[in-house]
Amino acid sequence: TETFDGGAVVQVTPTAVAEMPGGAEVTLDGETFELEHGSVVIAAITSCTNTSNPAVMVGAGLLAKNAVDRGLSRKPWVKSSLAPGSKVVTEYYDKAGLTPYLEELGFHTVGYGCTTCIGNSGPLPEPISQGITDGDLVVCAVLSGNRNFEARIHSEVKANYLASPPLVVAYALAGRMDIDLTTEPIGVGSDGEDVFLSDLWPSPADVRETVAGAIGEEMFRAIYADVFTGDDTWRELPVPEGELFAWDPDSTYVRLPTYFDGMPSEPGVVDDVVGARCLVSVGDSVTTDHISPAGSIKLDSPAGKYLIENGVERRQFNSYGSRRGNHEVMVRGTFANVRLRNLLVPGSEGTWTVHLPSGEEATIYDTAERYRSEGVPLIVLAGKEYGSGSSRDWAAKGPKLLGVRAVIAETYERIHRSNLLMMGILPLQFLPGETSESLGLTGREEFSIQGVANGEAREVTVRADETEFRALVRLETPREREYLRHGGILPYVLRRLLRA
Secondary structure (H helix, E strand, O other), rough: EEEOOEEEOOOOOHHHHHHHHOOEEEEEOOOOEEEEEEEEEEEEEEOHHHOOOHHHHHHHHHHHOOOOOOOOOOOOOOOOEEOOOOHHHHHHHHOOHHHOOOOOOOOEEEEEEEHHHOOOOOOOOOOHOOOOOOOOOOOOOEOOOOOOOOOOOOOOOOOEEOOOOHHHHHHHOHHHHHHHOOOOEEEEOOOOOOEEEHHHHHHHHHHHHHHHHHOOOOHHHHHHHHOOOOOOOOOOOOOOOOOOOOOOOOOOOOOOOOOOOHHHHHHHOOOOOEEEEEEEEEEOOEEEHHHOOOEEEOOOHHHHHHHHHHHOHHHHOEEEOOOOOHHHHHHHOOOOOOOOOOOOOOOOOOOEOOOOOOEEEEEEEHHHHHHHHOOEEEEEEOOOEEEEEEOOOOHHHHHHHHHHEEEEHHHHHHHHHHHOOOOOOOOEEEEOOOOOOOOOOOOOOOOEOOOOOOOOOOOOEEOOOOOEEEEEEEOOOOHHHHHHHHOOHHHHHHHHHHOO
């Protein structure tokens, strides 16, 4: 570990990708090179978490300066970007004279806020994408963000590493992840000599001196004095008047959701589940990003087809995260992660499932709609740590809108269990020592859940064809049981408002 004031850098252990055969010849902007397993194709200084630390940001700028002074350049297959959480970063970069060096290495400021960390890295150059496909390559992204869940950063990038801002610059120079930065050269300088990371790494004294000379309280006061003003485009947006939100029926970003359609004034009874089918069966450590991805929308996905049908061009798709106010997009994106492995369709990746008893394979959304038309309730089978990762509300909202009545998992991530019940989905848990596998479940059975007792039961009986087992009801408090009886927290709150 190497440290300087305000931050620490941890050496990333070279991965096993170096031992994997394969590669693809790629020509980009007139330059031909070999793209391989372990090639870094995205290097992003991003996220308010790291960019709020001037020491690590200045460290990245000084490392870039040292690299440019030695004649190094970013590898041509690396897409690099800079997205600080505050305009103050731009101010002190300019004052310190570091902006030109970062831009020389491709770290141009693309915006202020969530980008690569939330899946808004944008498309890779077409030749790079084609090379990844042709070689079936495990390529890498390095970012100074918070999260690197599977397929979150980019659907074509299978390995994503979190690093400090200086290391992001270093990996952009190296262009590969399978490098030992402590012993291998990061490149060759203009003098023909090998250049190592230790040659470029800024000293703590250099970082302190630059921070002291370039950053002052007045920067923050000036930038944040009119932080809510916005630019001309923002200020010219029409603002509807009135006490109620003006829903636009033609909007593909914000639409009136269906949570309250047909809602009675009083809650009903939580009935047993009869004649249910399994929509999705997954293994361990399925994250909320698997359940409700936040990144780019594929053209041939159910969400992509919906946008095309509503007159949205491919280049204007934006991301799931940006369209989370439109339930039509989000329900079609539920379980649409390109890395999701639904055990009902062995060997598949992505949003595929099987309709039962017909055995016909289709997208999860289309199959759920078919079950809805047939009046069939749905369940999800899962392993350990179901719902880990971000506490994403749409990872519960989406399954609710798909028609999921219950989830049976070995264990839950704490917040996701809570989110499920607050959307009216019954969280059940296998008894200790039991799993789908140990019970011989394939997910193709017809399921019933008996003894729910209006949410008061501590255990229920689950039947899967001829197999019967007990499951724990993961409702921990009287209020949680009340939420379930109301069909979730949204109907609960609305009914309380109506009574008031």
